[in-house]
Amino acid sequence: MSSVAKHLADLGIVLPVPVAPIANYVPFVRTGHVLTISGQISLGADGLMAGKLGGGVSIEDGQKAARQCALNVIAQIQAAVGNLDNVVRIVRLGGFINCTPDFVDAPKVMNGASDLMVEVFGDKGRHARSTIGVAALPANASVEVEATVEIA
Amino acid sequence: MSSVAKHLADLGIVLPVPVAPIANYVPFVRTGHVLTISGQISLGADGLMAGKLGGGVSIEDGQKAARQCALNVIAQIQAAVGNLDNVVRIVRLGGFINCTPDFVDAPKVMNGASDLMVEVFGDKGRHARSTIGVAALPANASVEVEATVEIA
Amino acid sequence: MSSVAKHLADLGIVLPVPVAPIANYVPFVRTGHVLTISGQISLGADGLMAGKLGGGVSIEDGQKAARQCALNVIAQIQAAVGNLDNVVRIVRLGGFINCTPDFVDAPKVMNGASDLMVEVFGDKGRHARSTIGVAALPANASVEVEATVEIA
Numbered sequence: 001m002s003s004v005a006k007h008l009a010d011l012g013i014v015l016p017v018p019v020a021p022i023a024n025y026v027p028f029v030r031t032g033h034v035l036t037i038s039g040q041i042s043l044g045a046d047g048l049m050a051g052k053l054g055g056g057v058s059i060e061d062g063q064k065a066a067r068q069c070a071l072n073v074i075a076q077i078q079a080a081v082g083n084l085d086n087v088v089r090i091v092r093l094g095g096f097i098n099c100t101p102d103f104v105d106a107p108k109v110m111n112g113a114s115d116l117m118v119e120v121f122g123d124k125g126r127h128a129r130s131t132i133g134v135a136a137l138p139a140n141a142s143v144e145v146e147a148t149v150e151i152a
Numbered sequence: 153m154s155s156v157a158k159h160l161a162d163l164g165i166v167l168p169v170p171v172a173p174i175a176n177y178v179p180f181v182r183t184g185h186v187l188t189i190s191g192q193i194s195l196g197a198d199g200l201m202a203g204k205l206g207g208g209v210s211i212e213d214g215q216k217a218a219r220q221c222a223l224n225v226i227a228q229i230q231a232a233v234g235n236l237d238n239v240v241r242i243v244r245l246g247g248f249i250n251c252t253p254d255f256v257d258a259p260k261v262m263n264g265a266s267d268l269m270v271e272v273f274g275d276k277g278r279h280a281r282s283t284i285g286v287a288a289l290p291a292n293a294s295v296e297v298e299a300t301v302e303i304a
Numbered sequence: 305m306s307s308v309a310k311h312l313a314d315l316g317i318v319l320p321v322p323v324a325p326i327a328n329y330v331p332f333v334r335t336g337h338v339l340t341i342s343g344q345i346s347l348g349a350d351g352l353m354a355g356k357l358g359g360g361v362s363i364e365d366g367q368k369a370a371r372q373c374a375l376n377v378i379a380q381i382q383a384a385v386g387n388l389d390n391v392v393r394i395v396r397l398g399g400f401i402n403c404t405p406d407f408v409d410a411p412k413v414m415n416g417a418s419d420l421m422v423e424v425f426g427d428k429g430r431h432a433r434s435t436i437g438v439a440a441l442p443a444n445a446s447v448e449v450e451a452t453v454e455i456a
Contacts, residue, residue, distance in 0.1 A: 024266040025281040039282030114328040129329040130343030133440025136285025176418040177433040191434030288437025
């Protein structure tokens with residue numbers, strides 16, 4: 001068992017089955033040592049976490065949605081590289097928060113994704129990040145997260 | 153005639169003249185084998201495809217707008233590398249859909265861009281993708297698409 | 305004194321202290337010769353430039369906000385590479401404009417950032433760019449700018 005896989009087991013985290021794209025694109029592309037992961041929405045075992053921050057969805061629920069997106073990102077990384085020990089660095093996360101125009105706490109929501117990355121990968125999980133509040137997301141998902149990853 | 157150019161001709165696709173940036177930036181930058189294409193809006197031979205999805209613009213018209221953005225992306229790639237056979241892989245498309253807050257079908261709209269990439273480049277056109285619904289776009293364009301491309 | 309540092313002094317530009325992330329991420333990540341800078345909001349010496357374009361913030365004030373974001377980006381680049389002469393190319397800026405749904409002049413606002421890059425780095429500052437209007441930004445900042453930079 002790889003070191004990260006063991007760490008995931010110790011944390012009690014079971015990765016979801018990677019979500020298949022619902023259109024004419026792929027979940028990830030490798031270019032040299034850079035892995036680009038398609039935007040992952042907040043779709044979990046219990047269904048889609050949907051709705052707008054500032055419009056009925058609490059910050060706590062938004063954080064859970066962001067964490068779910070990050071789990072989906074990690075599942076795609078594993079599908080791409082096989083062994084998560086091949087992750088050299090989580091380079092960047094792009095966080096898209098589905099929210100009302102008066103919502104100002106997008107970073108707090110996105111922390112649900114960032115914290116998971118550091119929890120799972122340690123210092124290799126510390127990433128650059130851009131977080132924005134968007135008018136709408138696919139299927140009304142609460143959060144979408146895309147990623148750039150350096151791999152061995 | 154290059155292989156992709158011949159394929160374009162077979163498909164009856166005539167690339168538009170690359171759109172010049174309207175400000176102090178450039179349409180593309182090459183860094184090693186990675187080509188970064190600036191966001192291209194839905195400006196075609198018949199003018200700008202404008203307006204919001206969910207606010208008067210149909211999904212079908214949105215798909216045409218996304219396809220036009222992708223045509224503009226390919227025109228910029230050709231301007232950058234000369235011969236489209238130098239495209240190794242369309243790595244990533246970023247799709248920005250100008251829409252109302254209740255619009256949930258951004259992926260369907262963005263398929264207009266993704267489908268064109270696969271139509272033109274085959275398996276090399278299969279890309280990672282992030283699609284979001286945005287509050288506003290330059291000049292009220294319906295769609296904007298940015299791209300990352302691996303080149304020989 | 306490096307050449308870019310001297311040019312900054314000639315222009316009378318004093319770089320701000322790099323803004324520390326307010327969460328579990330880092331302001332930049334280096335991968336090979338590519339430097340990824342986290343989204344920088346319009347926070348300056350006089351506080352946060354906040355509010356929406358199209359909703360009380362003028363285009364001129366938006367341009368100042370975009371310029372402030374770009375100053376924060378340059379401060380992060382300097383923190384990352386030490387000497388700004390190590391900048392080979394500003395590859396890409398992503399511009400997020402906090403605006404109302406009817407705002408169509410996001411590119412004019414973003415020029416505040418683009419112009420500064422060319423002012424400071426000359427031809428090395430000419431970048432690819434994507435500009436979008438977003439529903440909301442962290443802390444209600446008027447503008448957020450992220451960057452990709454090629455470094456020696």
